[in-house]
Amino acid sequence: MNMKNEAGNTDLPAPVRQDSDLVQVLDAEGNVLPQASVPPLSDRQLLELYETIKLARHFDQRAISFQRQGRLATYAPMTGQEGSQVATSLALAEQDWLFPTYREHAAKYAHGMELESLFEPLRGYREGYAIPEDVNVMPEYIPIATQVPQAMGMAWGHKLQGKTDTAVLCHLGDGATSEGDFHEGLNFAGVFDVPAVFVCNNNQWAISVPREQQTASETIAEKAQAYGIDGVRVDGLDPLAVYKVASEALEKARNPDPGERRPTLIESVQYRFGAHTTADDPSVYRDESEEEAWRDRDPVDRIEKYLYNEGILDSALESEIQDRIEQEVSEAIETAEQTETSPDNIVEHVYDEVPARLEEQRDELNRLREKYDDGAFSEVLE
C-alpha cells in the first residue's frame, strides 16, 4: 500500500525523506498522479522507453547469471535503476555527451553504444571501451566522482566554443557526493555556468554504507544550493518523472531563461535492488525486507502498467517485445564471446606512438611466448 501525501505524491519507503518537492508522474501502481504533468512523449517514444528498460532488466539478469557461470568477471547490477538510466539517456539529444559510471550499462546503450561492447570489458577485453566516433559516451568511470569535474570541463569547452546546443549529462552515485571531486566539479559548474546536468543516482547504499551515514544533509538535491545551482529531487523509479526532470534540466542547460543558471543537480531517488557488485553480499549489512518495500515500486512494472492503461501496450505486443530483447541480448553475448585479443594490446594506445622501450618489452614477451608457448603464462600464480 502506498500513502499519498498532500501534494498527491506517493510516499517512498523509509528512511527516505518524504517531501512535496519530489517529482513524480506515476504512483507505485503506474497510474498517473492527479496533479502530475505527463511529459509529451509520442506512443513510439513511450514504447522505446519501455522496450529499452525491459532490455536493460533482461541484460542485467543475463549478466548476473553469466558471472555466476564464470563467463564474466565482476559485474555491477542495475536492477531497480534501469528506469532512471534509460529515461535520462532518452532525454539526451544525439549531440549531447554522457559520462557514465561502472553501473550505467543501460544509460550507455540508450545513448548509442552497442550491447556487445558492454559485455567485452566484463570479459576482460578493453576493446569494448573503444567507443565509436558517432557515439558521445565517455568510457565508464570507476574511481568515484572523478567524472564530475571532467564533465564540467567538457561542458565548459562547449560553452567557450559557442556550442551551447550541446549539453553534458554526468552520472554519479550517492557515495560520490562525499568525494572532493564532486564538490570541486559542482562548484566550477556554478562559477562558470556550464551546460551540464549532474544526475546523482541515490540508490541508498554505497556498498554497505547507507545514505543517512553518507551525509548529514537531509537530501542530496539540497547540496546544489551551496554551489548556486538548481537541485531537483525526482522519484528515480518513475521513468516518466525522470524523463520530465532530465529533459527540463537539459533544456535549461542549453537555453536558460535570463537570470537562470545552466547547471542542475538531479537527485534521482532509487534503490539498489541487488548487490553492489557480484563480489558483494548485501545480507551482511542490510535487511532484506527493505528491498521488498522498494520492489513494490519497480520501474518496469510501473511503466508497463501505464502503457497498458493508455492502450499503447497489449499482451501480444508485450510478448513480441520480450522476444525481440531476448534475441538482441543473446546475439550480443554471442558476439562478445567471440571477441579475441592479443598480448600485443598491452602496449597499444598507451601513447599515440608506442615508445621504443615499450616495443622492446612487447618483443621480449613475444620471444618468451614463442619459446615456452602461451599455456606457460596462464599457470595459476597462487
Next chain:
Amino acid sequence: MSSTASTQTGQNAQRLTLVEAIQDGLYTEMAQDDNVVVLGEDVGKNGGVFRATDQLYEEFGEDRVIDTPLAEAGIIGASIGLAQTGMKPVPEMQFMGFMYPAFDQIVSHAARLRSRSQGQYSVPMVIRAPYGGGIRAPEHHSESKEAFFVHEPGLKVVSPSTPYDAKGLLAASIHDPDPVIFLEPKLIYRAFREDVPTKPYEVSLSEAAVRREGTDISVYTWGAMTRPALIAAENLSQSHGIDAEIIDLRTLSPLDIETITDSFKKTGRAAIVHEAPKTGGLGAEIATTIQEEALVHQEAPIKRIAGFDAPMPLHSLEDYYLPQAVRIQDGIRETVDF
C-alpha cells in the same frame, strides 16, 4: 631474520590465510590498546570488501571500527588529526588504485608532519591497502604503485608475503612511531595457510627474509611475487642445477641494504621481480644500490622482471603482464648464463 611459521606449533597457533592473519593482527592490537582504531569504507558492518576487518565491528563497536563516508582524502586527513590526540588510526584504502585522492594528505602531511614541526608532532598511523593483480578484478583494482610511496621520505612501506609475517609486520607497523603504508598482496590473501601464533609478536620492519638460500643468483622480490619466484627457483634447481637465493624484502622502505648486498656479494648475480611497471620501479633502486655497495662482485647485468610500462590490462591479458614463473625462470637463466 625472524623465525618462520614452521617453528610455531600446537595450541598457541592457528592455521590462517594471509587475510585472516591481518584480521587476527588487527584484533590482537585492538585488544591490547584502546587507542587503535580502524576506519574506512565498508570496514565496519561489512567487515571490509576482502573481510580483512571481519568481526571487528561486532567485537569493538562502531567507535573503534568506523564506516566512513566515501572519501579517501577525508579518511587520511581525519586519521592524521586523530593521531594528534594519541589515537593510533589504522585506515583502510579499499584498493591501492583508489588511494590517489588521499595522496596529498599522505605525502604533504602524514610523511612530513614530524619534520615540519621539528619533531614536536608525528603521525603514528598504518594505512592498509590491498594491491596487485591476478584476481580478474575490474580496471583500477590491480595497481602496484609502491614506488610512489617509497619515493616519499618520512613514510615506511611494508608488504608481507606470508600469513605469519602479515600479523607480525602489522604489529610492528602499528607500534611504529611513524606512518606506514602497509600493502597487502590480495592475490595471495587466501592462497595458503600457515601457523600463526595467537600471542602478540612483531616481525621487524628493518629485516628482509631469505626465503630460499642459494649460491648462483640473488632474486629480490616481495608480496605476491615471492611465490612464483620460489617456484621458478625450485624448477631451475631441478631442471638446470641453478641454485637461486630468494630474498623477500618485506619492508620496501627503508630497504634492508645489508641483507641485499650480503646476498649479492655471495652470488655476484641478481634479478629483481616486481609487478609494478619496470620504469621507475623499485627494481631500479635495488639495482643501483647493489652497484653502489658491491660493484666489484658483479658478474652479470642485473635483470629486472617486471610489469610493462603500460597500464595494467583488463583480466584477459593480466597473466601476460604479471611476472609469471616462466618469465622469472627465463630471466634467471639469462643472468646466470651471461
